[in-house]
Amino acid sequence: MADHPSGNRSEGEPREEWRTRWGFLFAAVGSAVGLGNMWRFSYLAAEKGGAGFVALYLLFTILLGLPVMLAELTIGRGARRGPISALAHYGGQGWRWLGAIFVAAGFLILSYYGVIGGWTLRYAVEAATIGFAPDAGAHFGDVASGFDSLGTQILFMIITIAVVSGGIGAGIERLARIAMPGLFLIMIGIALYAATLEGASDGYAYYLNFDLEKALAIDVVVAAAGQAFFSLSLGMGAILTFASYLPRDSDVARETAVISFADFGVAFVAGLMVFPLIFALGMQGEISGGTIGALFVALPKAFESMGGAGRIVGGAFFVALVVGALTSAISLLEVIVSAAMDAFGWERRRAALVGGVAVTLAGVWPAFRIDILDLADSVATNLFLVGGGLGIAIFVGWVMDDPIAEASVGSARSGVHTVWRILLRYVVPITLIFILWNSLPETWAKIVGVFGSG
Ligand code: TRP
16 A cells, blocks of 8 residues: 555554444434534524524425435445545545545634533533532633633543544544433433423424524525534535445445434424523523524523522533534544545554644634634635535535445435435535525625724
8 A cells, every 4th residue: 555655554454443333323423413503503593583594404404414414424435535535536636625625624613613612611510510600791701712711622622632542433432322322311301301491482482483584584594504514514524534434334325314313303402402491591682692602601691590400400501512512523533633544644643643733723713712713613614514515416416436326335226316316416516506605795794804804
């Protein structure tokens, strides 16, 4: 194998694999389920008017998410390489750039994701030790940006690097198998508890009463599509990379369905805990602005006003958030790590350390400036993920040789595959070009807002 010139990784070493099917599924669902489902989903649902946004998000999960997920799983499992070499494997060297954009997107997302992950870590620890601050807004202002934020970001990244260094089976899979069932139980428990609160029904009404007019605003459409990609971890090769450790006979069509519906289910349940809690405790004013801090201000306020029960429920809530954030951050770092292992022949530990430290350094900026964090999130989602999804759809729909044959290894070739190809060739690209085009003004406005018009 001449493509490992530095020879750090011994030649012919077998590729790592998931130990069990369930281990893979928990890890992939762990990647998908994260801050996107809880923090990002709830603040967008609040900002974009509730149920209309939720309905569009479900529509895009099915129409765009399912086909792109199957495309990523197919490429990854077939190529058994990280994103850059996987695209070269099926499309020729000229396609490496798309893989490089994926790795850059992962780098960008993880740089600010680690900052938010750090916030969740702090809130979980505070709930267990000193309780929620009486003035949640001021507290968030104190800890969200600056050295506090940097400190918790570094801590969060150290844990992420440690797990990824452990490898696929012993690190990532082992954590996901314990952590994900715990997260599900906590979320269902809190959603049931929230249902018992007086005034919860206003929260459900806000969350679930569909208003067609609101849903058809272009900014709602754009946000829902971006959210579908972000939440499913699509558009930058994360699912592709996890699939590269799958055995060849796994059923990628079935796994696509399991991962996507688990992810939507968790986002939906997150809404069932967040909105009733917030409305029952009269905190709706705090989220109506739909700012990045909504979850970190409105919910702690609600928990604080609940007294002792609030410490327990709130503590459990933030523990679930830490788990979700961590298993997602791991998948983002794994993209960078697998690409570095392929490209430089580095061994895993070295790639995790070098890649992780570089991302942490890039995160200093968003750790100090929340407007930079917000901007990075918009650019990453609306440009990189939506653009990356477009790239994958075109690649598998038009460039790759006989994708249906590859996708149906391990499962029966069926009508589903024909529909899949049509979606990838026409429906997904046209929809994504429309979304991309319409998101440009908003992203541009944010850039101007942060850097000034000069
Ligand atoms: N999906 C995760 C979330 O909802 C975030 C995430 C992990 C992600 N890996 C990704 C987003 C890859 C985009 C691409 O929080």
